Amino acid sequence: MGVEALKKIQEEALLAGLGIMDARAVDEWRAEWLGRKGKLGMALGLISELTASERPEFGKVGNLVKETLEGRLVAMMSSVESVEGQLDWSFPGVEPKVGHLHLTSQTIREVQNIFSELGFRRARFPEVDWDYYAFESLNMPKDHPARDDWETFFIANDKGRIKTGAKGKQVLTPHTSNAQVREMERGELPIRLINISKTYRRQSGPRHLPVFHQFEGLLIDEGVSIANLKGVVDYFVKRFFGEGVQTRLRPHHFKFTEPSFELDISCVICLGTGTVSGGKCRICKGGWLELGGAGMVHPNVLKAGGVNPKKYSGLAFGWGVERTMIMRSGVNITDIRTLYKNDLGFLEQF
Ligand code: PHE
Numbered sequence: 587m588g589v590e591a592l593k594k595i596q597e598e599a600l601l602a603g604l605g606i607m608d609a610r611a612v613d614e615w616r617a618e619w620l621g622r623k624g625k626l627g628m629a630l631g632l633i634s635e636l637t638a639s640e641r642p643e644f645g646k647v648g649n650l651v652k653e654t655l656e657g658r659l660v661a662m663m664s665s666v667e668s669v670e671g672q673l674d675w676s677f678p679g680v681e682p683k684v685g686h687l688h689l690t691s692q693t694i695r696e697v698q699n700i701f702s703e704l705g706f707r708r709a710r711f712p713e714v715d716w717d718y719y720a721f722e723s724l725n726m727p728k729d730h731p732a733r734d735d736w737e738t739f740f741i742a743n744d745k746g747r748i749k750t751g752a753k754g755k756q757v758l759t760p761h762t763s764n765a766q767v768r769e770m771e772r773g774e775l776p777i778r779l780i781n782i783s784k785t786y787r788r789q790s791g792p793r794h795l796p797v798f799h800q801f802e803g804l805l806i807d808e809g810v811s812i813a814n815l816k817g818v819v820d821y822f823v824k825r826f827f828g829e830g831v832q833t834r835l836r837p838h839h840f841k842f843t844e845p846s847f848e849l850d851i852s853c854v855i856c857l858g859t860g861t862v863s864g865g866k867c868r869i870c871k872g873g874w875l876e877l878g879g880a881g882m883v884h885p886n887v888l889k890a891g892g893v894n895p896k897k898y899s900g901l902a903f904g905w906g907v908e909r910t911m912i913m914r915s916g917v918n919i920t921d922i923r924t925l926y927k928n929d930l931g932f933l934e935q936f
Contacts, residue, residue, distance in 0.1 A: 588636075588640070588644065589643060589644060589647045591629060592626075592629060592644070592647050592648055592651050593647070593651070595619070595625055595626055595629055595651060596651045596654055596655065599615075599618075599619040599625070599626070599655050599658070600654075600655075600658060602615060602618070602619070603615055603658055603662060606662055606666070607666065607669065608666060609663075609666050609667075612659070612662050612663055612666055615659070615662070616659055619655055620652070620655055620656065620659065626648075626651060626652060626655065629648075630648045630652075633645065633648070688933065689911060689925065689933070689936040690799060690907060690908065690911070690925065692936070693907055693910070693911040694782050694799065694801075694907060696826070697780070697782060697801050697822075697826070697907070697910075698780060698782060700821075700822055700825045700826060701780040701801075701803065701822065702780075703821075703825075704778070704818065704821060705778050706778045706779060706780040706803060706805075707778060707779060707780070708779075708780050708781070708782060709765065709769060709779050709780070709781055710781070710783065711759075711764060711765050711768045711769075711781060711783070712759075712764075713758060713759050713783060713784050713786075714741060714756060714757075714758060714759075715756070715757060715759050715764045716751060716753035716754050716755070716756060716757070717753065717754030717755040717756075717757055718753035718754050718767075719753070719764040719767055719768055720736075720738070720757050720759055720760060720761070720763075720764045721733055721736075722753075722754060723766075723767040723887065723890040723891070724763055724766065724767070724841065724842035724884075724887055724890075725841040725842050725884050725886045725887055725890075726841045726842070728754075730841070732840075732841050736760035736761060736787060737760070737787045737788040737789055738757050738758070738760045738786075738787070738788070739757065739758040739760075739786050739787070739788060739796075740755055740756065740757055740758075741755075741756040741757065741758070758786035759783065759784070759785055759786060760785060760786060760787050761785055761800055761802075761904055762781045762782070762783050762785060762800040762801065762802035762904050763802060763842060763902070763904055765779065765781035765783075765802050765804065766802075766804055766842070766883070766887060766891065766902060767887065767890050767891040769781075769804060769891075770806070770888070770890075770891025770892060770893050771891055771892065773892070775806060775807070775893065775898065776805070776806055776807035776808075776898075777804055777805065777806040777807075777900070778804075778805050779802075779803070779804045779805075780801060780802070780803055780804075781801070781802040781804070782799065782800070782801040782802075782907065783799065783800065784797055784798070784799055785797075785798055785799065785800045790923075792920060792921040792922060792923070793922055794922070795908070795922055795923060795925075795926070798906060798907070798908050799906065799907035799908060800904050800905060800906055800907060801904070801905060801907060801910075802902065802903070802904040803818065803901075803902060803903045803904075804883070804900060804901075804902050805818065805900055805901050805902075806883065806888070806893060806898055806899070806900035807898065807899075807900070808897060808898055808899075809899065810882075810898075810899045810900055810901055811882075811899070812835075812845070812882060812901075814901055815835070815847075815880060815881075815882065815901040815903070816833070816835060818901065818903075819833055819835075819849055819880060819903060820833050823851050823877075826910070826914065827851060827854060827913075827914055828854070830857070831851050831852055831854065832851065832852040832858060833849060833850070833851055833852075834849075834850045834851075834852075834874065835847040835848075835849060835850075835880065836848045836849075836850055838879065838881075840879055840881055841884070842881075842883070842884050842887050842902075843879075843880070843881025843882055843883060843884055843902060844881065844882060844884045844885075845881055845882060846879065846880070846881035847879070847880045847881055848876055848877075848878070848879060848880070849876075849877045849878060849879070849880050849903065849905070850874040850875060850876050850877065851874070851875050851877055851913075852873060852874060852875075853867055853869055853870035853873050853874060853875050854875070854913065854914065855867055855869045855870065856869070856870060856873060858873040858874070859873055860872045860873040875913055877905050877909070877910060877913070878903065878904060878905030878906060878909070878910075879903065879904055879905070880901070880902065880903035880904075881901070881902060881903075882899060882900065882901055882902075883899065883900035883901065883902050888900065908922060908925060
């Protein structure tokens with residue numbers, strides 16, 4: 587037993603006192619270290635076993651340790667007192683602020699879930715892609731005027747010239763249809779794919795964003811028909827907009843589908859009647875709202891993807907995420923750019 591043992595007691599006592607928050611624990615600490623039968627008292631009692639020359643040093647250190655621990659005790663008592671004096675355990679807590687997913691992300695998840703019920707698997711492809719996948723393989727040869735409908739961003743190299751490679755110019759995907767031939771090239775049939783991704787076009791205004799989202803469905807198998815197309819779009823529309831909503835395929839033209847359609851749904855505001863309380867519905871045209879393009883995959887596109895059009899046929903559709911979700915929300919968003927202004931007052935409504 588010596589001076590070292592006393593120093594060790596001090597160290598351990600201080601360590602044990604850390605984090606003590608209530609009066610009961612302070613009492614226990616006092617009893618364990620400073621009480622009559624406490625660890626310090628017991629150690630000091632052993633002074634009688636030391637030689638006369640060891641005793642003065644032992645006594646001196648012993649007193650210092652006692653003072654230190656008593657000082658600590660006073661500090662602990664006063665801090666416990668002030669904490670306990672202030673705390674009112676019945677006072678209601680502060681609710682932590684929890685955010686939520688953006689309306690667009692919520693919609694993307696929902697769309698993905700609905701199509702997964704039909705066995706469509708979500709895939710991802712580059713958003714910086716080659717002209718070949720965005721246009722040429724989709725039956726739109728170079729300089730074809732149909733390309734003008736997709737106001738495309740091209741990627742420039744460091745000299746300001748458009749970047750080109752073996753598969754043509756580099757573009758920001760103007761639609762999700764680049765997934766079609768890319769998926770066929772993977773070489774697995776049948777295909778049941780849903781591609782949800784950002785799309786880019788040189789446009790901006792109350793009804794157009796330069797960056798928006800599309801979801802593209804592609805089903806390729808033997809004997810796929812327009813009846814299947816109608817079945818798939820019907821399933822989605824009824825799950826997303828409601829059982830009572832009707833669909834209609836209106837003839838249209840795309841280079842990569844034949845035949846091609848625009849998909850319309852019956853207006854969710856006037857319920858397809860075209861009139862609201864005697865007046866014309868302001869949301870739709872004669873009871874119908876346009877959702878987006880669809881059609882049967884053109885044989886040239888199947889060929890480009892290495893799929894035999896004599897054996898296989900396919901259906902495809904591609905619609906805007908923002909457009910689809912706004913059509914359902916019933917919120918009259920007059921400027922689509924509101925979605926991405928980070929205005930919490932707006933976003934927290936969804
Ligand atoms: N890619 C077309 C668009 O952006 C939509 C579409 C996809 C049409 C697939 C037919 C088939 O408008």
